[in-house]
Amino acid sequence: MAIRVSICFFLFALTIFASSSFTRISAEEAESKEFVLTLDHTNFSDIVSKQDFIVVEFYAPWCGHCKKLAPEYEKAASVLSSHDPPITLAKVDANEEVNKELATEFEVKGFPTIKILRNGGKHAQEYKGPRDADGIVAYLKKQSGPASAEIKSVEDATSLIDDKKIFIVGVFPKFSGEEFENFTALAEKLRSEYEFGHTSDAKLLPRGESSVTGPIVRLFKPFDELFVDSQDFHVDALEKFVEESSLPVVTVFNSDPNNHPFVVKFFNSPNAKAMLFLNFSNEVADPFQSKYREVAEQFKGEGISFLIGDLDASQGAFQYFGLSEDQVPLIIIQKDNGQKYLKPNLEPDHIAPWVKAYKDGEVPAYKKSEPIPESNNEPVKVVVADTLQDIVFNSGKNVLIEFYAPWCGHCKKLAPILDEVAVSYENDAAVVIAKLDATANDIPSDTFDVKGYPTLYFKSANGDLLQYDGDRTKEGIIEYIEKNRDKTTSQDKTTSEDKTRSQDASKDEL
Numbered sequence: 001m002a003i004r005v006s007i008c009f010f011l012f013a014l015t016i017f018a019s020s021s022f023t024r025i026s027a028e029e030a031e032s033k034e035f036v037l038t039l040d041h042t043n044f045s046d047i048v049s050k051q052d053f054i055v056v057e058f059y060a061p062w063c064g065h066c067k068k069l070a071p072e073y074e075k076a077a078s079v080l081s082s083h084d085p086p087i088t089l090a091k092v093d094a095n096e097e098v099n100k101e102l103a104t105e106f107e108v109k110g111f112p113t114i115k116i117l118r119n120g121g122k123h124a125q126e127y128k129g130p131r132d133a134d135g136i137v138a139y140l141k142k143q144s145g146p147a148s149a150e151i152k153s154v155e156d157a158t159s160l161i162d163d164k165k166i167f168i169v170g171v172f173p174k175f176s177g178e179e180f181e182n183f184t185a186l187a188e189k190l191r192s193e194y195e196f197g198h199t200s201d202a203k204l205l206p207r208g209e210s211s212v213t214g215p216i217v218r219l220f221k222p223f224d225e226l227f228v229d230s231q232d233f234h235v236d237a238l239e240k241f242v243e244e245s246s247l248p249v250v251t252v253f254n255s256d257p258n259n260h261p262f263v264v265k266f267f268n269s270p271n272a273k274a275m276l277f278l279n280f281s282n283e284v285a286d287p288f289q290s291k292y293r294e295v296a297e298q299f300k301g302e303g304i305s306f307l308i309g310d311l312d313a314s315q316g317a318f319q320y321f322g323l324s325e326d327q328v329p330l331i332i333i334q335k336d337n338g339q340k341y342l343k344p345n346l347e348p349d350h351i352a353p354w355v356k357a358y359k360d361g362e363v364p365a366y367k368k369s370e371p372i373p374e375s376n377n378e379p380v381k382v383v384v385a386d387t388l389q390d391i392v393f394n395s396g397k398n399v400l401i402e403f404y405a406p407w408c409g410h411c412k413k414l415a416p417i418l419d420e421v422a423v424s425y426e427n428d429a430a431v432v433i434a435k436l437d438a439t440a441n442d443i444p445s446d447t448f449d450v451k452g453y454p455t456l457y458f459k460s461a462n463g464d465l466l467q468y469d470g471d472r473t474k475e476g477i478i479e480y481i482e483k484n485r486d487k488t489t490s491q492d493k494t495t496s497e498d499k500t501r502s503q504d505a506s507k508d509e510l
């Protein structure tokens with residue numbers, strides 16, 4: 001889960017870059033004819049079953065990204081309606097109760113979700129293209145054509161093979177046979193992520209040995225060795241070849257949207273993720289880049305992926321990891337289980353020994369924590385990651401702790417209630433009411449299962465840990481604490497506590 005969130009932060013930054021270039025397109029021309037078809041559960045199958053190729057957006061009326069997409073999508077629909085053959089764009093309000101079955105059928109998990117449906121809806125594929133009108137048009141034109149385009153001339157090669165992207169070419173003496181079929185099957189399978197072409201003349205291609213006659217697969221890439229060949233035509237081996245060769249040794253994260261797909265791949269990998277952040281405009285950036293690359297080459301295939309990020313583009317990541325700019329240059333490694341390792345104020349020569357020490361298990365895990373508050377005199381005690389052990393686990397007290405987020409409405413509603421509970425226990429030294437800002441502090445995910453805010457836990461003085469599942473009322477919380485607290489250590493307190501609470505209750509009545 002932690003890893004998902006970090007992707008969001010990176011992508012958030014990327015979305016801003018991507019959208020800034022095309023925000024100004026049409027709001028005026030919306031009125032007249034709508035090119036996007038509106039479908040619902042009554043007519044979805046009828047329409048879709050008649051189409052070889054149709055694009056369906058599942059949206060919700062309240063979703064901001066959907067609203068932003070709508071004019072672009074409509075514009076693309078209008079352009080594509082005169083494509084030969086016409087390409088149909090449709091939408092389904094997946095928020096409508098009656099359409100929810102459709103949404104489930106197409107595994108809609110977020111909004112907007114766009115699907116490309118082929119063969120009368122028999123085959124569904126995720127839309128992974130851009131969200132601006134021109135981008136949508138270009139992407140869908142490609143998707144509606146053959147999965148692999150034939151390259152017959154140098155011009156074909158130049159127009160198809162984009163220097164900024166992965167492109168995969170099969171070279172074949174003839175366009176038939178098992179190798180060609182396996183290549184085509186792979187192109188069909190991976191067409192939403194990669195572009196494919198085939199040719200019988202390797203001399204047309206921009207790089208690589210031009211005398212080969214094939215069968216051979218050549219993958220062009222905008223980084224590292226720039227192209228790589230393979231001759232293994234087993235479908236699985238081909239796929240593995242494509243996936244592995246299309247990952248850079250070091251993924252670059254900056255404001256260039258061309259790097260976006262590689263950043264996404266980086267985060268989708270199950271590997272531990274090493275991220276070096278520095279200011280790319282600074283003159284010291286070069287020695288860092290070359291040293292980092294050496295380390296990445298050295299640890300290739302050892303379960304670590306490497307990314308280098310420009311400070312300017314990495315605000316989201318900094319916030320997420322609780323990092324500050326004065327720690328730059330820094331390297332942070334995040335394992336798939338969420339554990340993090342940090343080396344701030346790094347020098348180029350530190351990289352290799354530090355990564356090796358990490359590999360050898362010699363680097364202690366890093367946790368994000370707010371500073372320990374200097375005074376903590378409010379009724380509800382402030383806990384930060386660095387005081388969680390002391391206050392919750394080592395204090396020998398009964399502790400109710402709330403994990404909250406500053407922006408969360410339910411947390412705001414709960415705050416005065418917790419305050420009252422804390423006040424009513426003020427004279428009971430064996431009970432602590434506490435709160436922790438879970439957006440600013442790491443919490444051990446093997447101990448606390450925090451999926452939403454607020455999440456409350458109760459730890460009794462004798463060490464039992466329970467997730468609070470009672471009412472979020474003063475009475476409910478107090479009842480729960482009384483039921484679950486460790487009675488043996490605080491018998492003598494009961495009277496004063498009862499008194500406090502009955503006084504409090506009478507106050508309420510006034």
Ligand SMILES: *[C@@H]1O[C@H](CO)[C@@H](O)[C@H](O)[C@H]1NC(C)=O
Nearest residue numbers: 037038039040042043044047
């Ligand atoms: C499908 O049905 C809905 C609801 O009746 C209607 O609004 C929509 O226009 C129909 N779509 C098509 C393409 O007929």
Ligand SMILES: *[C@@H]1O[C@H](CO)[C@@H](O)[C@H](O)[C@H]1NC(C)=O
Nearest residue numbers: 178179182232233234235236
């Ligand atoms: C094509 O792929 C299939 C399935 O992986 C495999 O059995 C077959 O050997 C492949 N053909 C060639 C020529 O590699």
Ligand SMILES: *[C@@H]1O[C@H](CO)[C@@H](O)[C@H](O)[C@H]1NC(C)=O
Nearest residue numbers: 279280281282283311312325
């Ligand atoms: C990066 O370095 C350049 C040149 O030294 C400087 O102008 C810029 O403000 C720095 N960026 C950040 C985010 O510190």
